[in-house]
Amino acid sequence: MRKGNWIGLLLFGVTMLAATLSPGSAWANGNGNGKDCGDTSGNHDPDDRWGRAGTDVPCACGDTVTTDTVLDSSDPVLSTLCFPVGLFVAEGVRLGGVNIQCRKDDEDDSESDRRDDDEFAVGLFIIGDEVKIVHGTLRNCGIFGFTSESKIERVSVSDASSAGIFLIGEENKLLHNRCDRNKAGIVVVGEENLLERNICKHNKKDGILVVGSENQLNSNQGRNNGGQGVVAVGDDDDDDKNRTDKRNYGDKNGEKPDCEIDGRSVPGTDGRIC
Numbered sequence: 001m002r003k004g005n006w007i008g009l010l011l012f013g014v015t016m017l018a019a020t021l022s023p024g025s026a027w028a029n030g031n032g033n034g035k036d037c038g039d040t041s042g043n044h045d046p047d048d049r050w051g052r053a054g055t056d057v058p059c060a061c062g063d064t065v066t067t068d069t070v071l072d073s074s075d076p077v078l079s080t081l082c083f084p085v086g087l088f089v090a091e092g093v094r095l096g097g098v099n100i101q102c103r104k105d106d107e108d109d110s111e112s113d114r115r116d117d118d119e120f121a122v123g124l125f126i127i128g129d130e131v132k133i134v135h136g137t138l139r140n141c142g143i144f145g146f147t148s149e150s151k152i153e154r155v156s157v158s159d160a161s162s163a164g165i166f167l168i169g170e171e172n173k174l175l176h177n178r179c180d181r182n183k184a185g186i187v188v189v190g191e192e193n194l195l196e197r198n199i200c201k202h203n204k205k206d207g208i209l210v211v212g213s214e215n216q217l218n219s220n221q222g223r224n225n226g227g228q229g230v231v232a233v234g235d236d237d238d239d240d241k242n243r244t245d246k247r248n249y250g251d252k253n254g255e256k257p258d259c260e261i262d263g264r265s266v267p268g269t270d271g272r273i274c
Helices: 003-020 112-118
Strands: 036-042 055-057 063-065 085-089 094-096 098-101 122-126 132-139 142-146 151-158 163-168 173-175 178-180 184-189 194-196 199-201 208-211 216-218 221-223 230-233 249-251 259-261
Touching: 098 122, 122 132, 132 142, 142 151, 151 163, 163 178, 178 184, 184 199
Parallel strands: 036 063, 063 085, 085 122, 094 132, 098 132, 122 142, 132 151, 142 163, 151 173, 151 178, 163 184, 173 194, 178 199, 184 208, 194 216, 199 221, 208 230, 221 249, 230 259
Antiparallel strands: 036 055
16 A cells, blocks of 8 residues: 555544544543543642642543643552543643553454454553653553644553544654554654654554654664565755754665655665665
8 A cells, every 4th residue: 555545544544533522521541431531630629720738530541631640559550451542632731651552353363454454452542732752651552642842751652443643733842752563653743843862663654754844853663574564755945844863773674765755865874874
């Protein structure tokens, strides 16, 4: 399948997912009881977005984190196999302590390969801007978001049946993340996003894919992926090109060149540096 075709299918899937998995929906939380949760989300003035006077409301699968929170053993989401959504993350929230594992279809089922393309879990669904997710692990599910000015840093995502991290928006920062054995590693669609020192290996399609203009890619790595390692596809306008520190690296990927920004690799590197 051509890159443009599978990007289109993935975008369509995300759009349908966003429409279906709204916070509080029965399908999102399994029983229709999804609630606001967080370290200071309880019993506070709803006009106080920071919840300074609030109490801790433990987070379970399908809930929406509404105040700055560090997940711990009191949060059922950390001890439950979630499907199809782990947590929604509201605007302005800083979330730490993430260690979410999602339920995956039985690998022995004869139809599992087909379902992997049609059904997948989302560990964290970002539903607002200026979100910060710092330090964490997700297994069998990824991070999705229609968001801007958000940051994802030092998060490891593995074995998702979709992209490990998929963001649509502007001025987001993805720093020091790991994405391994997902359908795709990192996919970012938008403008003026920063991707720095992310490493993506053994994904079925591209390791790191950026679609848009004026994005900055610094020192990222993509190795042993089924598609390309690191690739940015931007506007033909010279003023809107994506930017690079020329230290992004790809090797042993299924599609060549391993690394290219707006169709260019660093000369003399056999397409491995861009």
